[in-house]
Amino acid sequence: MSAPIHTVHSSKSPTGRAQTEPPVVRRLLIAVALIFLALFLALPLAAVFSQAFEKGLTVYLAALKEADTLSSIKLTLITAAVTVPLNLFFGVTAAWAIAKFNFTGKNLLITLIDLPFSVSPVISGLIYVLIFGLQGWIGPWLQEHDIKIVFAVPGIILATIFVTFPFVARELIPLMEAQGKEEEEAALVLGATGLQTFFRVTLPNVKWGIIYGVILCNARAMGEFGAVSVVSGHIRGMTNTVPLHVEILYNEYNYTAAFAVASLLAFLALITLMVKSVAEWKVRQQLENN
Amino acid sequence: MKFFKRHNNVLPGFGVTLGFTVFYLSIIVLIPLSALVFKTMGLTWGEFITTVTAPRVVASYKITFGAALVAALINSVFGVLVAWVLVRYNFPGRRIVDALIDLPFALPTAVAGITLATIYSPNGWVGRFLEPHGIKVAFTPLGIVLAMTFIGLPFVVRTVQPVVEEIETELEEAATCLGATRWQTLVRVIFPLLSPSILTGFALSFARGVGEYGSIIFIAGNMPMVSEITPLLIITKLEQFDYRGATAIACVMLLTSFTLLLAINLLQKWSRRHAE
Numbered sequence: 262m263s264a265p266i267h268t269v270h271s272s273k274s275p276t277g278r279a280q281t282e283p284p285v286v287r288r289l290l291i292a293v294a295l296i297f298l299a300l301f302l303a304l305p306l307a308a309v310f311s312q313a314f315e316k317g318l319t320v321y322l323a324a325l326k327e328a329d330t331l332s333s334i335k336l337t338l339i340t341a342a343v344t345v346p347l348n349l350f351f352g353v354t355a356a357w358a359i360a361k362f363n364f365t366g367k368n369l370l371i372t373l374i375d376l377p378f379s380v381s382p383v384i385s386g387l388i389y390v391l392i393f394g395l396q397g398w399i400g401p402w403l404q405e406h407d408i409k410i411v412f413a414v415p416g417i418i419l420a421t422i423f424v425t426f427p428f429v430a431r432e433l434i435p436l437m438e439a440q441g442k443e444e445e446e447a448a449l450v451l452g453a454t455g456l457q458t459f460f461r462v463t464l465p466n467v468k469w470g471i472i473y474g475v476i477l478c479n480a481r482a483m484g485e486f487g488a489v490s491v492v493s494g495h496i497r498g499m500t501n502t503v504p505l506h507v508e509i510l511y512n513e514y515n516y517t518a519a520f521a522v523a524s525l526l527a528f529l530a531l532i533t534l535m536v537k538s539v540a541e542w543k544v545r546q547q548l549e550n551n
Numbered sequence: 552m553k554f555f556k557r558h559n560n561v562l563p564g565f566g567v568t569l570g571f572t573v574f575y576l577s578i579i580v581l582i583p584l585s586a587l588v589f590k591t592m593g594l595t596w597g598e599f600i601t602t603v604t605a606p607r608v609v610a611s612y613k614i615t616f617g618a619a620l621v622a623a624l625i626n627s628v629f630g631v632l633v634a635w636v637l638v639r640y641n642f643p644g645r646r647i648v649d650a651l652i653d654l655p656f657a658l659p660t661a662v663a664g665i666t667l668a669t670i671y672s673p674n675g676w677v678g679r680f681l682e683p684h685g686i687k688v689a690f691t692p693l694g695i696v697l698a699m700t701f702i703g704l705p706f707v708v709r710t711v712q713p714v715v716e717e718i719e720t721e722l723e724e725a726a727t728c729l730g731a732t733r734w735q736t737l738v739r740v741i742f743p744l745l746s747p748s749i750l751t752g753f754a755l756s757f758a759r760g761v762g763e764y765g766s767i768i769f770i771a772g773n774m775p776m777v778s779e780i781t782p783l784l785i786i787t788k789l790e791q792f793d794y795r796g797a798t799a800i801a802c803v804m805l806l807t808s809f810t811l812l813l814a815i816n817l818l819q820k821w822s823r824r825h826a827e
């Protein structure tokens with residue numbers, strides 16, 4: 262993608278005469294698209310908050326202050342606090358190896374990194390049960406030594422690492438490839454060490470890409486349901502993450518509380534979308550400046 | 552072992568970073584996934600076939616793949632429309648609408664699930680208008696299609712949108728100068744340019760729908776043979792401690808996902824060549 266094409270493209274008037282539809286058709290298409298999006302996206306979002314506050318602010322706050330809710334929030338925060346840094350470190354390392362060097366098997370490696378995205382969340386949880394569960398590969402050994410992984414916190418964290426595995430790497434690889442390695446080479450020639458080069462040259466260049474990857478990784482880590490549901494064991498106050506707690510409250514017909522807790526996750530989603538939009542814009546800007 | 556062969560390059564850290572990448576990938580993804588394959592190989596061929604072709608299991612494939620297909624088709628039509636409207640037309644609030652497209656990526660599936668179930672239940676915001684016409688969405692296969700449409704929508708929009716942005720207006724101008732009507736230009740010039748990305752988006756949306764669990768189980772009703780999706784059946788088998796059954800069905804699902812992934816990769820290669 263070369264820069265000139267971009268300028269031509271951005272100066273393109275969307276209402277050039279022969280290149281667009283008659284105003285009536287245009288308005289009709291906009292209307293159909295917006296009605297579809299309102300029905301599928303805006304309405305559910307509004308419904309979460311409306312249901313959460315249906316019985317007033319007091320009931321809403323009471324649902325959030327409940328002990329089981331608080332412990333589920335704590336577990337979700339712990340899970341994200343372990344998962345995100347690990348996958349961030351992996352993402353940066355993988356991007357460095359893949360984007361800055363040429364080697365055989367590169368495409369295969371990229372495909373394998375993307376693999377968790379195409380696996381059903383249920384299977385992502387199941388595979389850890391097959392290894393660490395009682396009937397699994399090392400389950401009996403773990404039981405002898407009284408170590409609990411599945412149906413306990415470590416299992417939840419492992420399954421979450423699996424489902425959020427590709428986020429940072431898949432954002433950074435194309436970005437670092439597009440930026441090339443001339444700047445790093447210059448830094449090295451001028452006498453910088455490898456780590457200095459990385460922290461002072463590479464990192465500032467991919468900062469927004471990292472933020473983009475981390476915010477999406479975090480959203481999925483805090484919101485994952487299927488995979489975590491398989492390995493959790495659903496022990497209230499012990500191995501319940503926020504999404505699992507929403508399910509329990511909902512299945513107990515405690516709708517207001519379920520939506521109150523769900524509104525926290527919806528709020529997180531809105532913040533995620535905002536940060537993501539800003540990061541996307543900044544990345545685009547940076548690539549165009551290059 | 553010269554599989555990962557390094558070419559001449561002055562940048563440091565290749566060995567360490569690649570080594571860590573392969574190590575972490577192996578312990579988190581490859582070894583656990585291979586556990587599924589090895590566990591399945593512990594079954595005899597007869598056992599495997601009986602498990603994965605049991606009537607209840609076959610019914611779940613039909614529901615899962617059928618609903619995912621319908622949802623992907625709906626998304627292909629409306630996704631292209633949304634992508635086109637977002638790139639080509641100006642209207643107030645366009646930026647916000649554009650950001651909102653990714654909501655299904657950002658909103659946890661359980662939240663989407665309980666919300667859709669509530670809106671489309673007989674006395675919900677939308678359900679109450681459908682109920683008098685005899686249209687039941689919640690707790691029927693229609694609900695499954697709805698949930699899959701919700702989670703699959705961004706895939707089509709986000710694969711088609713950049714391609715619409717790249718279309719050069721000169722092409723349309725040329726078509727108009729040569730006497731084509733706007734409709735002819737759309738069908739004969741624009742659509743062929745977009746079709747590889749539409750197919751890719753369709754496949755991505757379909758693949759996501761097939762594996763989806765969280766947003767579906769609340770709205771599906773989960774009746775065996777009628778509205779039970781395959782991922783749910785795997786969980787049901789697990790809860791009954793039928794690990795072999797769960798593993799066998801999961802293996803079928805995994806093979807299907809990998810086939811889809813391969814198809815998507817080929818489609819993307821094809822569309823990249825197409826674009827050049």
